[in-house]
Amino acid sequence: MNTNTKSGEGGSRARGTVLAAGRGLALAVGSLPLSILGFCLSLVSMALIPIGVGALTTPWVVKGVRAYAERRRALAERWGGVRVPSAYRPVPRTGDPFRLSLALLRDPATWRDLRWLLVDMTAGFVTALLPAVLVLYPLEGFALAAGLWRVVGDGDGGAYWYGFVPVDDQASAFGAGALAAALLFVAHRHTLNVFRVHFLLTAAMLTPSQAELAERVRVLTESRRDAVDTSAAELRRIERDLHDGAQARLVAMGMDLGTVEMLVDKDPEKAKALLAQTRRSSAEALSELRDLVRGIHPPVLAERGLGDAVRALALRLPVATEVSVEIEGGRLDAPVESAAYFAVSELLTNAVKHSGADRIWVDLRHESGRLRLSVTDDGTGGAAIGAGSGLAGVERRLGTFDGVLAVSSPAGGPTMVTMEIPCVLS
Amino acid sequence: MRVVLAEDLFLLRDGLVRLLEAHDFEIAAAVETGPELERALAELEPDVAVVDVRLPPTHTDEGLQCALRARRRRPGLPVLVLSQHVEQLYARELLADGTGGIGYLLKDRVFDAEQFVDAVRRVAAGGTAMDPQVIQQLLARRSGDGQGPVDRLTPREREVMELMAQGRSNAAIAGKLVVTERAVAKHTANIFVKLGLEVSDDDNRRVLAVLAYLDRDR
Numbered sequence: 001m002n003t004n005t006k007s008g009e010g011g012s013r014a015r016g017t018v019l020a021a022g023r024g025l026a027l028a029v030g031s032l033p034l035s036i037l038g039f040c041l042s043l044v045s046m047a048l049i050p051i052g053v054g055a056l057t058t059p060w061v062v063k064g065v066r067a068y069a070e071r072r073r074a075l076a077e078r079w080g081g082v083r084v085p086s087a088y089r090p091v092p093r094t095g096d097p098f099r100l101s102l103a104l105l106r107d108p109a110t111w112r113d114l115r116w117l118l119v120d121m122t123a124g125f126v127t128a129l130l131p132a133v134l135v136l137y138p139l140e141g142f143a144l145a146a147g148l149w150r151v152v153g154d155g156d157g158g159a160y161w162y163g164f165v166p167v168d169d170q171a172s173a174f175g176a177g178a179l180a181a182a183l184l185f186v187a188h189r190h191t192l193n194v195f196r197v198h199f200l201l202t203a204a205m206l207t208p209s210q211a212e213l214a215e216r217v218r219v220l221t222e223s224r225r226d227a228v229d230t231s232a233a234e235l236r237r238i239e240r241d242l243h244d245g246a247q248a249r250l251v252a253m254g255m256d257l258g259t260v261e262m263l264v265d266k267d268p269e270k271a272k273a274l275l276a277q278t279r280r281s282s283a284e285a286l287s288e289l290r291d292l293v294r295g296i297h298p299p300v301l302a303e304r305g306l307g308d309a310v311r312a313l314a315l316r317l318p319v320a321t322e323v324s325v326e327i328e329g330g331r332l333d334a335p336v337e338s339a340a341y342f343a344v345s346e347l348l349t350n351a352v353k354h355s356g357a358d359r360i361w362v363d364l365r366h367e368s369g370r371l372r373l374s375v376t377d378d379g380t381g382g383a384a385i386g387a388g389s390g391l392a393g394v395e396r397r398l399g400t401f402d403g404v405l406a407v408s409s410p411a412g413g414p415t416m417v418t419m420e421i422p423c424v425l426s
Numbered sequence: 427m428r429v430v431l432a433e434d435l436f437l438l439r440d441g442l443v444r445l446l447e448a449h450d451f452e453i454a455a456a457v458e459t460g461p462e463l464e465r466a467l468a469e470l471e472p473d474v475a476v477v478d479v480r481l482p483p484t485h486t487d488e489g490l491q492c493a494l495r496a497r498r499r500r501p502g503l504p505v506l507v508l509s510q511h512v513e514q515l516y517a518r519e520l521l522a523d524g525t526g527g528i529g530y531l532l533k534d535r536v537f538d539a540e541q542f543v544d545a546v547r548r549v550a551a552g553g554t555a556m557d558p559q560v561i562q563q564l565l566a567r568r569s570g571d572g573q574g575p576v577d578r579l580t581p582r583e584r585e586v587m588e589l590m591a592q593g594r595s596n597a598a599i600a601g602k603l604v605v606t607e608r609a610v611a612k613h614t615a616n617i618f619v620k621l622g623l624e625v626s627d628d629d630n631r632r633v634l635a636v637l638a639y640l641d642r643d644r
Contacts, residue, residue, distance in 0.1 A: 279537055282537070283534050283537060286534050287534075290510065290511055293510075293511075294511070299480075299509075299510065299511045299513075300511075300513055300515065302485075302486065303479070303480060303486045303487040304486065304487060308515060311515055312513045312514065312515040312516075315513075315514040315515055315518075315563070315567070316514070316563060316567075317567075318566065318567060
């Protein structure tokens with residue numbers, strides 16, 4: 001391939017061309033069966049929802065197709081430099097397969113993926129294969145010119161067609177060679193663009209529509225309003241606590257100290273008693289401040305991060321609680337850490353107060369860009385989102401971070417609450 | 427007695443220096459950051475270190491980590507850890523090596539100078555000084571269901587156990603509860619029988635046994 005290149009740029013372009021051809025071939029061969037399989041399975045699975053079987057399979061198939069689409073999005077960015085945004089609605093964590101399937105079918109992204117599969121197995125396949133054809137086909141032309149023409153002609157003496165050139169003697173074989181050279185020139189100039197067309201096609205099919213983005217904006221606006229409301233309410237609570245607590249105590253202490261100053265000569269005994277009282281007040285003010293701080297941002301969380309903060313919390317509970325933590329390679333972002341801590345804290349309080357459990361398990365793990373939290377107890381069950389259970393509040397607060405919450409709590413227990421928050425370690 | 431002191435807030439550091447010097451301690455060094463503490467502990471070989479959990483530059487649990495590292499290098503190095511909040515988790519880490527010479531107190535305890543100085547001396551002598559709040563947390567967990575051995579203690583025995591778990595000697599407990607030392611010894615023996623622990627003559631071993639018992643998982 002480097003016969004007709006002189007400059008370094010030409011060399012790198014030639015390498016790029018060969019690379020694109022190789023990648024295109026691999027992509028075409030690899031993606032065709034997967035796209036066909038994904039499309040067929042999706043159709044069959046959705047068609048079978050009414051008789052029940054489909055409800056069980058659809059979530060799996062849809063998730064598989066989404067994972068496949070995400071891989072192809074990543075590939076488009078890596079190989080073609082084309083960024084394809086993805087906007088799937090959060091998958092509800094419900095145990096009911098019908099509701100889950102229905103929610104997935106209601107997501108326009110599911111249908112968009114299907115349309116993309118259809119295009120990918122046709123136009124996508126062709127555009128992926130074209131670079132390889134552009135690079136490999138000229139080789140055949142050269143081979144014909146070099147003498148292969150003698151063996152490829154069919155038995156009846158008819159011509160062998162190379163492109164639009166009928167090859168039956170050395171002269172026409174040279175004609176084929178010339179066409180091959182022209183093709184190779186085109187390949188050298190345009191393979192990269194052709195390959196890019198494949199990814200642009202992927203982008204065109206997989207990019208979310210305006211309506212979906214608008215829906216996403218609506219959800220974000222709502223959760224932001226919730227977050228602002230919540231934090232305003234928190235600030236009001238803190239202000240009130242400080243005003244009625246530590247602040248009032250400091251005022252009282254100041255007055256007492258004034259009295260002590262006055263009494264210290266006249267009635268030393270009484271002054272001493274008053275001093276002791278002042279010291280008690282200061283200790284109480286400190287302990288109130290400590291509780292307040294714990295409610296704002298627990299010190300262990302600041303000092304040790306989420307894992308140890310939850311461990312310390314568990315040690316304070318009257319119910320035996322096992323905590324397992326798998327968060328490796330750094331700390332979570334402070335806001336996520338704090339939200340996760342208070343969510344777990346709320347769930348633990350619920351479990352202790354309402355479930356009648358005598359064991360609780362907390363599991364925290366960070367994997368593939370998501371923080372997963374689960375709190376399980378062996379209590380009586382029957383917990384539900386809403387109905388003043390506090391779970392709705394937790395869900396709303398997690399919403400600010402695109403987090404989701406799912407509850408499994410059959411009557412008689414056990415209760416398992418799972419939360420997921422997308423986040424990275426820092 | 428030579429003390430290394432680590433506290434980042436100037437007012438508190440200054441106050442502690444004055445308080446300790448007034449009680450005939452020699453301040454070998456009063457530092458404000460983790461790295462300085464690390465150096466001071468390695469070079470000055472103090473009789474006791476008084477350390478704030480949270481220190482610059484990270485403002486996380488740098489002081490605690492420094493203290494734990496120093497104790498790994500020099501087992502039994504007496505360390506009194508001070509904090510704005512006490513956590514059973516930290517107490518457990520401090521007590522883990524079982525060698526004594528450990529204190530863990532709320533900063534509020536400095537208000538009562540006599541008791542605080544007593545705690546520093548106790549720790550320096552290889553004893554224990556646990557904050558009453560730690561003990562209460564432990565007890566609250568232990569007696570959650572009202573069925574365990576701790577619930578079978580009489581109120582007086584429970585009082586004695588709380589003070590013992592804080593690390594106080596029989597004499598100190600007797601003084602505090604206004605009873606004779608023999609009465610305290612009797613209560614102590616009862617407590618150990620009820621909890622199924624082995625009795626030991628050594629004050630500190632007794633304290634550690636009670637703490638370990640309270641911290642044990644149910």
